[in-house]
Amino acid sequence: MKTQLRMLVIGILIVSVITGIGGLTISSAYPQRxxxxxxxxxxxxxxxxxxxxxxxxxxxxxxxxGAGEVAARIRAExxxxxxxVFIGGxxxxxxxxxxxxxxxxxxxxxxxxxxxPYKDPEGYWYxxxxxxxxxxxxxxxxxxxxxxxxxxxSWDELLRPEWKGKVSTSGPHTSGGxxxxxxxxxxxxxxxxxxxxxxxxxxxxxxxxxAFAWFKAFKENVKVFTIKATEPIVLTAxxxxxxxxxxxxxxLVYVEKGYPVELIVPPDTGxxxxxxxxxxxxxxxxxxxxxxxxxxxxxxxxxxxxxGAKRYPVTPGVVSPPGAPSFESFSxxxxxxxxxxxxxxxxxxxxxxxxxx
Amino acid sequence: MGEQIRSKLDLLAIFVIILLALVLLIFVILPxxxxxxxxxxxxxxxxxxxPRSLRAMQNSxxxxxxxxLTATLMGFIYAYAMNYTSMPGxxxxxxxxxxxxxxxxxxxxxxxxLLFGGQGxxxxxxxxxxxxxxxxxxxxxxxxxxxxxxxxxxxxxILEGIDANLEYxxxxxxxxxxxxxRTVTFPLALPGLLNAAILIAIYVLADFGNxxxxxxxxxxxxxxxxxxxxxxYDLAGAAGLSAVLLLPAFGLFLLSRMILxxxxxxxxxxxGAAQERPLVTSPTKWVFFSFCLFIVILIVSVYGTLVAxxxxxxxxxxxxxxxxxxxxxWGVRGKSLYNSLFYSFFAxxxxxxxxxxxxxxxYGKAFWGKQVLDFISLLPAAIPGIFLGVGFLLAFNAPPIVxxxxxxxxxxxxxVWNIPLGYQACTAGLEQIGSEIEExxxxxxxxxxxxxxxxxxxxxxxxxxAGFIMGFLRSITxxxxxxxxxxxxxxxxxxxxxxxxxxxxxxxxxxxxVALFGMALAVVGIAQILLGRGLRELMGFGG
Numbered sequence: 001m002k003t004q005l006r007m008l009v010i011g012i013l014i015v016s017v018i019t020g021i022g023g024l025t026i027s028s029a030y031p032q033r034x035x036x037x038x039x040x041x042x043x044x045x046x047x048x049x050x051x052x053x054x055x056x057x058x059x060x061x062x063x064x065x066g067a068g069e070v071a072a073r074i075r076a077e078x079x080x081x082x083x084x085v086f087i088g089g090x091x092x093x094x095x096x097x098x099x100x101x102x103x104x105x106x107x108x109x110x111x112x113x114x115x116x117p118y119k120d121p122e123g124y125w126y127x128x129x130x131x132x133x134x135x136x137x138x139x140x141x142x143x144x145x146x147x148x149x150x151x152x153x154s155w156d157e158l159l160r161p162e163w164k165g166k167v168s169t170s171g172p173h174t175s176g177g178x179x180x181x182x183x184x185x186x187x188x189x190x191x192x193x194x195x196x197x198x199x200x201x202x203x204x205x206x207x208x209x210x211a212f213a214w215f216k217a218f219k220e221n222v223k224v225f226t227i228k229a230t231e232p233i234v235l236t237a238x239x240x241x242x243x244x245x246x247x248x249x250x251x252l253v254y255v256e257k258g259y260p261v262e263l264i265v266p267p268d269t270g271x272x273x274x275x276x277x278x279x280x281x282x283x284x285x286x287x288x289x290x291x292x293x294x295x296x297x298x299x300x301x302x303x304x305x306x307x308g309a310k311r312y313p314v315t316p317g318v319v320s321p322p323g324a325p326s327f328e329s330f331s332x333x334x335x336x337x338x339x340x341x342x343x344x345x346x347x348x349x350x351x352x353x354x355x356x357x
Numbered sequence: 358m359g360e361q362i363r364s365k366l367d368l369l370a371i372f373v374i375i376l377l378a379l380v381l382l383i384f385v386i387l388p389x390x391x392x393x394x395x396x397x398x399x400x401x402x403x404x405x406x407x408p409r410s411l412r413a414m415q416n417s418x419x420x421x422x423x424x425x426l427t428a429t430l431m432g433f434i435y436a437y438a439m440n441y442t443s444m445p446g447x448x449x450x451x452x453x454x455x456x457x458x459x460x461x462x463x464x465x466x467x468x469x470x471l472l473f474g475g476q477g478x479x480x481x482x483x484x485x486x487x488x489x490x491x492x493x494x495x496x497x498x499x500x501x502x503x504x505x506x507x508x509x510x511x512x513x514x515i516l517e518g519i520d521a522n523l524e525y526x527x528x529x530x531x532x533x534x535x536x537x538x539r540t541v542t543f544p545l546a547l548p549g550l551l552n553a554a555i556l557i558a559i560y561v562l563a564d565f566g567n568x569x570x571x572x573x574x575x576x577x578x579x580x581x582x583x584x585x586x587x588x589x590y591d592l593a594g595a596a597g598l599s600a601v602l603l604l605p606a607f608g609l610f611l612l613s614r615m616i617l618x619x620x621x622x623x624x625x626x627x628x629g630a631a632q633e634r635p636l637v638t639s640p641t642k643w644v645f646f647s648f649c650l651f652i653v654i655l656i657v658s659v660y661g662t663l664v665a666x667x668x669x670x671x672x673x674x675x676x677x678x679x680x681x682x683x684x685x686x687w688g689v690r691g692k693s694l695y696n697s698l699f700y701s702f703f704a705x706x707x708x709x710x711x712x713x714x715x716x717x718x719x720y721g722k723a724f725w726g727k728q729v730l731d732f733i734s735l736l737p738a739a740i741p742g743i744f745l746g747v748g749f750l751l752a753f754n755a756p757p758i759v760x761x762x763x764x765x766x767x768x769x770x771x772x773v774w775n776i777p778l779g780y781q782a783c784t785a786g787l788e789q790i791g792s793e794i795e796e797x798x799x800x801x802x803x804x805x806x807x808x809x810x811x812x813x814x815x816x817x818x819x820x821x822x823a824g825f826i827m828g829f830l831r832s833i834t835x836x837x838x839x840x841x842x843x844x845x846x847x848x849x850x851x852x853x854x855x856x857x858x859x860x861x862x863x864x865x866x867x868x869x870x871v872a873l874f875g876m877a878l879a880v881v882g883i884a885q886i887l888l889g890r891g892l893r894e895l896m897g898f899g900g
Contacts, residue, residue: 008818011887012706035845042862046688061846062689064856069587076590082762082844174588227588234861238476258674 032058034287037074037279039067039088039176041230041253043308051303052294058287066228067093068174074102074279084288087128087276087295090176091118094125094275095341104280106289110296113315118273127273128296129304129311132265132330133181134248136233140260141242152243154266155185159214163221168232168241170225172351177229177247177272182347183340184270185211187333191268204339212354219355237261247272249309252324267331274311366724369805373718374730380711381733383758384773388748389603389740395596395751404585404597413576414601417562420493420577424500425558431501432508432553435652438645440516441542442637445646453653454506456660459877461834461851462503463566464870467858468659469499470571471666471867476673478662491573499567502655504560508553515549516542521634528635537635548616555613559606563741565837566851570858578602579743579837586747586841596751599744610739660874666867682864685857686872690865692846693853694872697833698880700764700849704771705828711772712779712824717813720784738777742837745774750841762844770842771832778831779824786820787813826884833877 038045042064049060065073067089074083074097086094086103097103103124111119111126118127135152142151149162158167170178190207198206223241226232232244233251237259251263276295278288294300301313310321320326366374396404404410435454439447457465472479473495519542527537565579572580578598585595637645666672670679685691719730737745749770753760760766790813798812836851843852850873857866 008822008888015702016706033846037845042690042857042860042865046684046690049689059846060689061844063845064860072590230860237861238474257671259671 032284032287033061034058034284034291035061035063035082035084035282036291037063037065037070037083037086039065039070039086040304041250041309044304044311045308047303047307048295048300051299052291055294056287056290058290060291066174066230067176068227071097072174075100078102081279081281082283083279084282084284085276085278085291085295087274089275090180090272091120091125091127091275092179092272092337092341092344093176094277095120096344097277098122098124099341102280104278104282104285104288106278106292108289108293108296110293113298114296115314115316118314125275125277126292126296127314128276128301129274130271130314130327131247131249131274131311132271132327132332133177133184133245133269134251134263134265136236136244136246136251136254137262137264138236138239138242138260139262141239146242151264152266153264155188155214155268157266158221158243159217161221163243165221165223166242167218167221167244168224168226168235169222169245170229170232171227173348174227175229178225178245179344179348180270180272180340181245182211182215182351184268184333184335185214187270187335188268189214191333212350215351215355233261247309249311249321249324252321253309265325265330268333269330270335271330271332273314273337366722367805369809370718370722373714374722374724377711377715377719378726378730381730384769385733385736385740388745388752389736391751392596392599392603392744392748396593396600400593401597401600404591404594405601409576410581410598413578413581413598416493416575417577417579417602420496420500420568421558421561423497424504424561425554427497427501428505428557428561429508429512429550429554431505431652432510432512432557433550434645434648435505435509436513436516438649439513441634442642442645444642444649450649450653453656454509456656457503457506458830459834459881460870460874461566461836461854462500462560462564463570463836463851463855464663464874465499465503465659466495466567466570467854467863467866467870468662469495470858471662471672471863472658474673478673481673491571491575493572493575496568496572496575499571500561500564502659503564503567504557507560508557511553511556512546512550515546515553518549519545524635534635534637534641551616552613555609555616559609559739559741562602562606562609563743563837565743565840566855569855579741582743582747583840586750592747592751595747599741599747602741603739603744606741606744607739610736660871663867663871663874666863667871669864672863679864682868685865685868690853690857690869691872693848693850694869694876696764696848697850697873698876700768700771701829701832703768704775704832705825705830707768707772708775708828709779709821709825711776712783713814713817713821715776715780716783716787716817716820717809720780721787734780735777737774740774742774742835743840745770746838746841749838762847764847767839767842767847767849770838771835772828774835774838775824775828775831778827779820782820782823783817786817790816822884822888826881829880830877833873 036049040048045062045064049062052058053060063070063073063083070086070089071093074081074086077083081102086097094103098120105123107123108126111123114126114128120126135158137152146162146166149160150157152158152163169181172179172182186204186207188207189210190203193203193206194200196206224235226235229246230250232241233246233254235241236244237254248263248265251261254261255263276292278285278292282288298313298315298318301315301318304311305313305319305321310324312321312327313319435450438444439451444450471477474480474491523545524537524541527541532540563579564577565583568575568577568580569583576584578601582595582598582602585591585598636642667682668678668680669675670677670681686694715730715734719727719734740748749766750761752758753766760769794812794816795808798808803811834851836855839849840852840855843849850869854866854869854873857863857869
């Protein structure tokens with residue numbers, strides 16, 4: 001009995017020591033760590049992270065969320081930041097955080113690869129990919145349940161009463177894409193305002209009025225306003241809704257997987273510049289700068305364009321997403337990014353009052 | 358019950374008791390208090406009158422009643438079959454029923470999605486339906502399957518402990534099978550049965566993993582608590598709801614204490630090796646057999662579906678075999694498996710060590726405040742995992758004790774949650790050690806340390822191991838406590854699996870789930886080889 005007990009105690013001690021040493025070895029094999037907050041898809045993240053770890057030996061700890069969730073987390077941790085770098089999400093989201101003093105000013109070497117319009121002149125954030133808004137249509141269900149209704153090739157098609165309860169989209173408070181969608185409609189109506197005799201000076205105001213009226217009608221058809229931008233795609237692919245609004249590059253992932261869905265990019269669509277920034281006061285600033293520099297590199301942009309959700313690079317010469325339409329083929333609204341960033345709080349308030357979704 | 362008063366308090370005892378008391382006060386009482394005092398009265402009113410909160414409370418009550426009834430019933434039938442029939446394959450049946458203990462309860466929900474979801478094997482492929490079966494119906498089925506093995510374990514122990522002589526006496530006096538059951542077996546089993554039901558009720562009430570995966574928009578309290586924190590950073594609201602969650606759980610806990618009138622709550626004494634009993638007649642036997650077979654098919658289907666899901670390209674869409682999902686094991690998410698192993702090992706070890714010390718120094722001695730410490734040692738059994746998670750989050754993220762984002766807080770949370778199990782096992786073990794052994798050692802001149810180390814400890818080896826292994830298993834499969842305590846790099850497999858499910862990366866999710874199951878199975882297997890002791894025997898010590 002006593003020897004058994006002794007063996008047991010020794011056994012437990014040995015295992016404790018092994019796991020303890022194992023833990024120490026693993027953490028010392030990677031002398032540096034870095035915490036990444038990301039709003040990108042799994043395969044892209046896995047590929048980027050393993051490339052970075054391979055190249056630098058720095059171990060990356062990941063927290064993934066929707067862009068809105070990541071921003072909320074960064075704000076919540078403001079007193080004691082735990083994240084080092086934020087990648088993914090539109091630069092609007094990064095711009096917001098910069099205004100609140102939550103991002104660090106950086107000057108990475110690869111910043112020279114990023115064309116002027118795509119980076120913050122102050123150096124708080126950098127754009128490193130482009131994406132356009134589109135619709136995901138469940139072709140199977142569309143054929144079965146929407147006979148006689150034309151394919152939704154334009155935004156206005158979604159206002160048809162027959163779409164009631166069959167549409168999904170995300171909410172602008174939590175989803176960067178949804179907010180861009182909101183201002184895209186404003187800019188779209190502003191673009192066509194002259195056709196209705198509205199003078200240039202009043203075009204934006206009129207555009208805003210028209211956009212909110214559009215959303216009021218749109219809301220009637222929406223089954224659910226999701227939290228994340230990508231959720232409508234899952235809902236549509238699974239058949240919970242027939243059409244959803246989300247990022248084209250995320251939609252294409254589901255098309256490739258073989259789900260019965262198709263991508264439609266309506267004219268006068270919005271686009272995002274995907275952002276990357278270093279969080280102010282993070283625990284590993286040196287490693288953070290290295291990661292930021294890596295993300296802006298041609299290599300990282302190529303990974304982003306070819307693995308997982310295929311996003312368009314910003315640096316000329318980097319390969320374009322294989323199999324996807326070229327970025328130039330999209331009809332984009334004239335997008336006033338500064339105005340969009342400056343008016344965000346006001347527009348979100350207005351959304352709550354007028355739409356309340 | 359006969360608490361045996363051991364030797365008077367010596368220096369060693371005083372030291373250990375103070376240490377244990379500190380651990381209990383800081384890591385059990387403090388978090389509980391923090392949760393209750395965190396929201397202001399106004400914040401309490403706000404969160405408790407929200408329509409969604411009210412719906413969640415209603416739904417929680419409803420599903421707790423439903424799932425508890427079915428899980429307890431299923432457990433009872435299965436246990437009765439094991440003890441009162443001569444059906445074939447009992448050893449196999451007794452082993453299969455334990456498999457669900459090696460996985461997080463929510464993998465049943467995951468398998469459910471694969472079978473009955475929008476792209477489900479059964480809904481879409483076989484029946485051609487478009488709709489998925491989410492909502493409360495799915496949750497009810499899933500929870501019944503996930504929790505009834507726990508009911509079985511307890512009820513089986515109860516039934517084993519019933520004196521077969523009474524049943525034989527009744528039979529010999531002329532009663533038929535059903536009469537014996539109705540007048541002898543059932544009344545004797547009833548207190549234990551109620552206890553099993555109460556335990557299951559606490560599990561269902563506190564269940565977070567299954568509803569978050571499958572209940573769609575049907576809110577229950579644990580998912581609401583999570584939503585408040587992860588969606589809105591509303592700690593006050595989360596604390597308020599957690600307080601509401603604790604009250605019924607605590608009430609159930611007190612109820613079970615009353616029912617057992619101080620006897621072991623979860624523990625079964627383990628001395629009830631199978632007695633010979635009057636068995637059911639042949640036709641009834643085969644009815645029971647079909648039921649058990651059906652259960653086995655259910656359990657095997659769950660795991661079979663998961664394994665299949667790991668090796669199929671895109672479930673429901675592209676059935677071609679593929680090894681691509683294995684990549685998740687070597688990527689960022691796969692790192693969590695190591696953390697799961699590491700944290701659970703130390704959590705289980707810590708809980709078992711605490712349990713042994715507490716059993717001897719608190720339960721086994723008499724001193725002022727002993728009843729209180731004894732009660733607090735059992736208290737975590739009443740605390741829903743998610744409440745404990747919120748409590749730790751509130752108590753240890755600010756000075757004086759800052760543990761937020763470390764591995765320590767995860768290990769401590771899991772350890773504390775597992776103390777009651779080991780404590781129950783060790784106190785039951787202690788009951789069986791006569792005080793004569795201790796007195797003899799003292800008379801022979803042994804100092805207190807020697808008495809504890811050389812006489813008590815060896816005799817508590819089995820309950821210690823039981824506490825360790827059960828603590829390990831419960832820790833490695835836990836989701837509700839860890840979900841608020843993990844941080845990037847310190848995350849565990851259950852959280853990674855949940856993340857992957859929420860991103861609809863089902864192939865990766867099931868791969869990770871199967872790997873986790875394999876890991877738990879391997880550890881249990883190694884323990885079985887090293888210790889030469891059947892898992893089932895050890896399980897007899899714990900719920």
